[in-house]
Amino acid sequence: MLGNFTYCNPTKLYFGEGAIKNLGGELAKYGKNVVLVYGGGSIKKNGIYDAVTAVLKERGKDVAEIAGVMPNPTLAKLYEGMEIARAHGADLILAVGGGSVCDYAKALAVSVHCEEDPWQKYYVRFEEPSCKIVPVACVLTMVGTGSEMNAGSVITNRETKQKIGHVFASEEVMPRFSVLDPTYTFTLPHYQMVAGIYDIFNHICEQYFSGEDDNTSDYIAEGLMRSVIRSGIDANKDPRDYEARSNLMWTATWALNTLIACGKATDWMVHMLGQAVGGVTDATHGMTLAAVSLAYYRHILPYGLKKFVRFAVNVWGVDPAGRTDEETAREGLAAMERWMKELGLVMNISELGVKESMLEELADVTLVMNGGYKALGREEIVEIFRESL
Amino acid sequence: MLGNFTYCNPTKLYFGEGAIKNLGGELAKYGKNVVLVYGGGSIKKNGIYDAVTAVLKERGKDVAEIAGVMPNPTLAKLYEGMEIARAHGADLILAVGGGSVCDYAKALAVSVHCEEDPWQKYYVRFEEPSCKIVPVACVLTMVGTGSEMNAGSVITNRETKQKIGHVFASEEVMPRFSVLDPTYTFTLPHYQMVAGIYDIFNHICEQYFSGEDDNTSDYIAEGLMRSVIRSGIDANKDPRDYEARSNLMWTATWALNTLIACGKATDWMVHMLGQAVGGVTDATHGMTLAAVSLAYYRHILPYGLKKFVRFAVNVWGVDPAGRTDEETAREGLAAMERWMKELGLVMNISELGVKESMLEELADVTLVMNGGYKALGREEIVEIFRESL
Numbered sequence: 001m002l003g004n005f006t007y008c009n010p011t012k013l014y015f016g017e018g019a020i021k022n023l024g025g026e027l028a029k030y031g032k033n034v035v036l037v038y039g040g041g042s043i044k045k046n047g048i049y050d051a052v053t054a055v056l057k058e059r060g061k062d063v064a065e066i067a068g069v070m071p072n073p074t075l076a077k078l079y080e081g082m083e084i085a086r087a088h089g090a091d092l093i094l095a096v097g098g099g100s101v102c103d104y105a106k107a108l109a110v111s112v113h114c115e116e117d118p119w120q121k122y123y124v125r126f127e128e129p130s131c132k133i134v135p136v137a138c139v140l141t142m143v144g145t146g147s148e149m150n151a152g153s154v155i156t157n158r159e160t161k162q163k164i165g166h167v168f169a170s171e172e173v174m175p176r177f178s179v180l181d182p183t184y185t186f187t188l189p190h191y192q193m194v195a196g197i198y199d200i201f202n203h204i205c206e207q208y209f210s211g212e213d214d215n216t217s218d219y220i221a222e223g224l225m226r227s228v229i230r231s232g233i234d235a236n237k238d239p240r241d242y243e244a245r246s247n248l249m250w251t252a253t254w255a256l257n258t259l260i261a262c263g264k265a266t267d268w269m270v271h272m273l274g275q276a277v278g279g280v281t282d283a284t285h286g287m288t289l290a291a292v293s294l295a296y297y298r299h300i301l302p303y304g305l306k307k308f309v310r311f312a313v314n315v316w317g318v319d320p321a322g323r324t325d326e327e328t329a330r331e332g333l334a335a336m337e338r339w340m341k342e343l344g345l346v347m348n349i350s351e352l353g354v355k356e357s358m359l360e361e362l363a364d365v366t367l368v369m370n371g372g373y374k375a376l377g378r379e380e381i382v383e384i385f386r387e388s389l
Numbered sequence: 390m391l392g393n394f395t396y397c398n399p400t401k402l403y404f405g406e407g408a409i410k411n412l413g414g415e416l417a418k419y420g421k422n423v424v425l426v427y428g429g430g431s432i433k434k435n436g437i438y439d440a441v442t443a444v445l446k447e448r449g450k451d452v453a454e455i456a457g458v459m460p461n462p463t464l465a466k467l468y469e470g471m472e473i474a475r476a477h478g479a480d481l482i483l484a485v486g487g488g489s490v491c492d493y494a495k496a497l498a499v500s501v502h503c504e505e506d507p508w509q510k511y512y513v514r515f516e517e518p519s520c521k522i523v524p525v526a527c528v529l530t531m532v533g534t535g536s537e538m539n540a541g542s543v544i545t546n547r548e549t550k551q552k553i554g555h556v557f558a559s560e561e562v563m564p565r566f567s568v569l570d571p572t573y574t575f576t577l578p579h580y581q582m583v584a585g586i587y588d589i590f591n592h593i594c595e596q597y598f599s600g601e602d603d604n605t606s607d608y609i610a611e612g613l614m615r616s617v618i619r620s621g622i623d624a625n626k627d628p629r630d631y632e633a634r635s636n637l638m639w640t641a642t643w644a645l646n647t648l649i650a651c652g653k654a655t656d657w658m659v660h661m662l663g664q665a666v667g668g669v670t671d672a673t674h675g676m677t678l679a680a681v682s683l684a685y686y687r688h689i690l691p692y693g694l695k696k697f698v699r700f701a702v703n704v705w706g707v708d709p710a711g712r713t714d715e716e717t718a719r720e721g722l723a724a725m726e727r728w729m730k731e732l733g734l735v736m737n738i739s740e741l742g743v744k745e746s747m748l749e750e751l752a753d754v755t756l757v758m759n760g761g762y763k764a765l766g767r768e769e770i771v772e773i774f775r776e777s778l
Contacts, residue, residue, distance in 0.1 A: 001631060001632040001635065002404070002405070002632075002635045002636065002639060003405065004404060004405025004406065004407070004408065005404050005405065006401065006402065006403055006404070006411070007401070007402040007404065008399070008400070008401035008402065009398070009399075010397065010398075010399035011397070012395065012396070012397035012560075013395065013396040013397065014395055015391070015393060015394050015395070015396065015651070015652070016391070016392065016393025016394065016652075017393065018393070019393065022395070171401075213632060214616075214619060214620070214623070214632055214633075214636065215632075215636065216613070216616040216620075216636045216639045216640050216643075217639075219612035219613065219615050219616035220609055220612045220613065220616075220643070221612070222612050222615075223608035223609045223610070223611050223612030223613075224605070224608065224609065224612075226608050226611075226703075227603075227605045227608035227609075230603060231603070231605075234603070242390060243390040243391075243602060243603055243604075244603075246390065246391045246652075247391065247603065247604065247605045250391060250605045250606075250651070250652075251605050254605075254609070262404070262639070263404070263405075263635075263639075314615075
């Protein structure tokens with residue numbers, strides 16, 4: 001049953017090859033001072049930087065740059081950006097990159113005019129902004145996180161060794177607009193592409209695997225999963241397959257813009273396990289999720305059997321005839337495993353650098369959430385990590 | 390393949406039993422002068438009128454009323470409302486009712502400050518508003534049209550016998566917020582309830598049946614269809630089944646808020662045929678769609694065979710083993726027919742008052758659109774109506 005909820009998502013999306021042509025018209029709605037945020041510089045090689053700065057120049061914008069935003073954006077980098085954005089009197093923060101760059105831009109948006117320490121306010125006390133929020137916009141170059149259409153922002157504090165995400169309640173934190181051109185993702189290395197594909201799929205799973213009721217959100221989730229499965233196979237064969245890459249971009253957006261969580265409880269336990277691995281190894285996010293998923297799902301399967309049967313039948317097309325519910329459910333996970341292997345995902349945490357001696361340490365830093373089929377005990381967490389080795 | 394598109398839908402939705410508690414906080418964001426719009430007065434019997442006016446009073450609003458908005462809101466009624474809203478200096482138009490009331494409120498919103506004749510500007514020339522748009526909000530009491538989260542508005546001109554819909558491009562025409570309480574739909578008569586269920590289902594079909602490519606929009610559409618099928622059966626058995634009614638309310642919103650049309654061509658031909666029947670008989674919209682659907686789909690099946698096979702397998706669970714594609718496709722439509730009969734829908738146009746002598750007249754007023762599998766010729770239209778008798 002759909003629990004009560006509020007839904008609002010005003011981000012305007014310009015989707016498709018050549019969508020950058022809409023950037024100029026949107027920029028005209030904001031003041032002169034733009035802070036351009038990007039990552040390691042790949043946008044300078046593939047021409048996206050030139051395309052964006054040409055539009056900024058054409059529109060007469062005064063641009064300050066924050067370059068070098070890292071895959072897990074740090075608090076130190078946020079402090080650095082706050083000084084730049086304050087000195088520049090930022091009217092708009094334009095993120096050009098993937099989820100990390102976009103996450104960083106949102107953290108910056110709520111911090112520029114914040115009179116307190118943003119880490120304490122937003123990532124320790126989880127408060128909402130009480131200051132003016134600088135508008136954010138995004139030109140997306142990687143898919144997976146859904147950051148282009150949500151109010152989430154993950155920041156890493158290297159001093160305290162904490163990576164904390166805050167999904168802000170205010171829709172003002174969401175990008176005002178995002179430019180989604182699937183061709184911008186064509187040149188991404190294969191490892192990043194498939195990690196992103198699994199990130200999308202797992203975002204959907206995290207919201208799907210709770211409850212056994214009849215809920216529209218789960219039907220939408222199944223549709224999105226089927227689309228990712230098919231497009232993942234196609235993109236893996238040909239990374240320049242526009243149809244596949246555009247579907248992946250669109251499913252990524254809807255996998256994590258709050259829609260499929262409407263009216264549902266969620267525990268995000270694969271992320272809790274994967275982030276523990278990421279904290280210890282600095283491995284790519286999507287691969288940490290892939291490496292722990294099957295052991296986790298096989299472990300909780302008996303507690304959410306009815307849903308795992310539904311997953312097998314509706315998502316993977318498993319025929320339940322002549323099978324027990326448990327056999328059907330396990331065949332669904334087997335089909336998922338075959339798909340993951342076809343994509344070339346990392347299937348165990350050893351490959352990411354985890355050793356058996358580290359399992360207790362991993363369990364120490366794994367947060368346990370409620371809302372799913374089973375609130376894991378410490379022994380279970382160690383066991384899941386052991387099975388993921 | 391997803392064609393290029395723009396998506397933006399800023400309507401804030403408060404969903405669930407008791408969601409009316411959010412009305413006061415939202416009203417505080419707007420000026421003092423509220424125009425309250427509603428229909429035939431059922432909201433006075435079921436307590437919704439009292440609940441809404443209590444909040445308006447509590448917030449100190451000065452309220453003008455436009456009552457008696459009819460199922461197909463007329464241009465004459467729009468002119469009448471424009472005078473009321475202008476005299477009142479409307480800061481907000483609050484629609485309390487179903488799709489017609491909400492459609493009317495949106496037509497009013499773009500007409501209050503319009504210096505030209507709104508019929509000519511919006512429904513003949515299909516122009517966008519050039520004047521200030523009065524904010525609209527909605528408390529929904531019937532589901533089906535999706536009007537609570539889109540920029541569509543259908544107005545009927547009785548003098549010219551034209552019923553014309555305009556989906557405005559500006560998201561400013563969309564309701565600023567909508568209150569969606571599934572319990573508000575519990576008391577709807579069975580005939581209206583099932584007509585609404587079919588309206589939802591058909592909205593999804595209209596956007597699904599085009600193209601044979603691989604497109605995320607179609608996967609989402611399949612999820613929504615499966616949800617409507619299941620919830621329709623449950624609600625038909627027990628109209629006070631909250632789970633079913635809440636799923637129906639939520640699928641109705643997403644069936645027609647532009648999401649599943651993203652990147653697709655659509656021809657809306659069932660609506661074109663059904664609206665012709667509605668124009669001649671004044672029958673309930675959802676029933677006119679039900680009565681022409683099967684003859685139409687069976688007619689175009691050979692032109693979109695691949696998609697009808699997919700529909701049969703993915704939506705209706707038809708097993709394609711041992712069947713030709715055509716047999717699989719036809720079995721899908723047979724399953725759909727069984728579901729429609731179980732709901733108690735009107736399955737032919739004779740029951741709505743159409744006689745064989747009227748078929749040519751119906752064909753005269755049926756608009757033919759492109760974007761689907763087959764642009765119908767006049768003889769085909771007559772034949773579909775004949776098979777629908």
